[in-house]
Amino acid sequence: MRTLKYILSIGLLTSTVSCNKFLDVQPLESISDTQTIFDKTSAETALRGVYSALSNGSYYGTTFQSIGYLTGDNIQWTGSQSQVQEFINKKVNADNSTIGSAWTAIYRTINRANNVIAKVPTVTDPLLTDALKNQLVGEAYFIRALSYFDLARTWGGVPLITKPTANPTENSGISRSSQAETYALVLKDLETAEPLLPATTDRYRATRKTVWALRSRLHLYLKEWAKAEEYASKLITDTNYRLVKPYNAFFANDARGTQESVFEIFYSANETNTHRGQWQPQTNGGTRQWAPNDAIVALLNDPKVGGGRSTLIAKDNQNRWYGNLYYRTPATDPTFVFRIAEIYLIRAEARANQEKITDGLADLNAIRDRAGIAAATATTKDALLLTIENERRVEFALEPHRWFDIVRTGRAAQVFNVTDANRLLLPIPVGETLIDKALVQNPGY
Template sequence: MMKFTNLHKLCATLLVAAMLTGCKKDFLNQVPEANLTNTNFWKTESDLKQGVVGAYSSLRGMGTFSYWLFGEMRSDNTTFQYNAPQRGQENREQVDQFLATSANTLIQDFWRESYTAIFRCNDVLDHVEAIAASDAAKKQAVGETKFLRAFYYFNLVRQFGGVPLRLEVTKTPTDAPSKGRATADQVYAQIVADLNDAVTNLPDASAYGAADKGRASKGSAHALLGKVYMTQRRFPEALVALRRVTGYGLMPTYSSVFSIQNKNNMESVFEIQYYVSGGTNLSSNFMYQFAPFNSGTIVTQDPGTNLTYTSGWNTPTADLIASYEAGDQRKDVSLAEGFTAPTGFVAVPYVKKYNQGFVQPGQTNVNFPVIRYADVMLMMAECLNEAGFVAGGEAFQLLNEVRRRAGLAPKTSGNPVAGLNVSSQEAFRAAIEQERKIELAFENHRWYDLVRTGRAVEVMNAHGQREVSKAPAQFPAGAYAVTPNKLLLPIPQREVILDNLSQNPQ
């Protein structure tokens, strides 16, 4: 996604233009802003750029909530800090405990925001050819919006299964009803088609100037395509796509990946951009949501922001904490097992990875990684292993390069240390799962990895039993009773009624 320096300039320019227009004698002849339509808006290259920015902008809102709620907190990596005095957020807890119903407002929000984003992509694609813009600008706009549309649909299909395919702009009320739910295969076919078009139209990341770092690139599209193919268990095709993600590399240390000074670094294939500057609020707030609600200002170091019921979420679980090997440098970067209050140590874990300071009270500049090159390397290793186990082969090299940066010893076939011995295809699958769990913790991959590998029901039921055993009275009946049907979210009841959609069995 684009670095928001340009977006700030664009917003400021629009504001100044509006003010100047109001001072001119012919202001009565201006088209009222409330009356802007597709007919009088989509005219210039500036309009095209604004449309593309709109397609990106949906990422920010979903990135600060929906993506981690449904992609990480549903997994065994994180849970929530139980807030006994404040019981107004049960809808979040229900997602974590597999008790969410079709009436859950957060599921409705995720659905609505995703389709709003898709509409914005469709609006650009519907008008791009008629705009007076250079061919290069049009080509890039097509590439970016098709990448984004694929990304939005990828999240929908992984969470709901088959969903309505809306590929055209809704222009009249009669266009509003969908054709019903497409099959999951049909949705994936559209995602693949969009990503192949994106690959054709997007430039390499290196072609972007400093002000545009973070936009979707050819590498972003290849990487997402590889992830899509892996989700479909099309490993040979996934490997071809992932090998085409070139020009990237691992940062020298794990901590440097997430430093606020290194946004859009050499390891970043795609990340959601957040920015605070000059009163413009395009900020993130992860450290506030993930800090323990009873930590005051100790964790955030922000005296101007009081933590409330909106804090204490995406809390690292005991399962995850126990998964770290001794000496793994990623642990201290990623999480803390508690905080020290004036009364002593409080053992409430929290995510540290996004705790990089604030710019203004409640506002941070911290981006959220969507795909990193470490993720690409581990996906390639998995694809190679699925093609056939090779002791000491390329898959081991990729796995151990990621481990080496974390300060860990390599895993090898026949290693005399039991924890480092990987001597079969199945053992390598387990090693990859473990490495992805730790390397990509709190980056919204764990839930999707469990589902695509067929491990979600087994892992989440075992995890749930351990969670409930700690404080049985805090858990409603049926919590963590995970069945295959529970792996998909229910379709929001509002959509079932208004769009006549079939419901997912629960």
């Protein structure tokens, strides 16, 4: 089948090391949905399948994140594939295989989440308590919310599919909702998930606190400044989260699950993170298909700008710079979905937009202090917002925020020289529009 809107099965996954490592899993087989969720064990296994889809190489493993890397202005493409260069040039075509793979992977994740949401509440098993049912369903709602959030910020409005797929043609003819309607579903799913989830700290599984992280980001995108500040504050005031020092303490020396992390994706030797191979040079067993460009190298190596963040990059034996956020052998590096550093900068931006200059500056300077650079002294809203924008560029130099940041703030023309507003959303993959005539292409493609 060409589109994952029509998936008929979800992958069963099984623990390979310890039952305590919920996400230390490997693919086993795919079976009919009608057989997958019938007791506590199968319900938990189905949820593992949702997380596995989220961590897949075509979603948060590499492909979807590459859209955020390559369309920004921090990363250069060192290969020769013209389809990848389209992102660098900000002129992506509808037949681009990267967007096709990402779209498919996200809808696969949504379908697996839909199965958990629909079927777990109906299971009768004394071992599957109501509290555990709520948790599993809440986690699925959160992952579905994250998936639709990613679809909305990348493609705009998309078909909203909230029930498990039962046959290949069931979802045919569903037209696209608007971007606003898609974001509204994200918010609804998060509001549903929050009371179902435990108020615990877990850096690998969704909890109420993970919901707060996505809500803070969502409200920032929607320019709902007070709400963005409110949800960011819930995490910043939680003593389980802090900016670890030095900067690289959250990823160097095989670090995992530090207090910096709000939500990261767990990988194991059985299910590796394909990021590493793209960043590391050939001498380290990678391909260095993308690498930091001259502009970000200069910023990171400037002690007044990069500070301790210079540890994000290194040189290979040919004197070439490469990204070193993903470096482990085997490739068990976590993918960082939410760090507390982002939450500080969300609150800084939200406060700046409410003219809370002193408070916003304090949040920004917490990030700069951790990086080992001097405090900023912006005194106006516009100056503070620009300083936050520049800080985000360096703080998340090798994380896929830059493109989305510049697009959501309406500064793509000034920063990226993208004057065609149609290019701010990517085209719907051509394979999808050919299959379903109700799926209307984005303007300009």
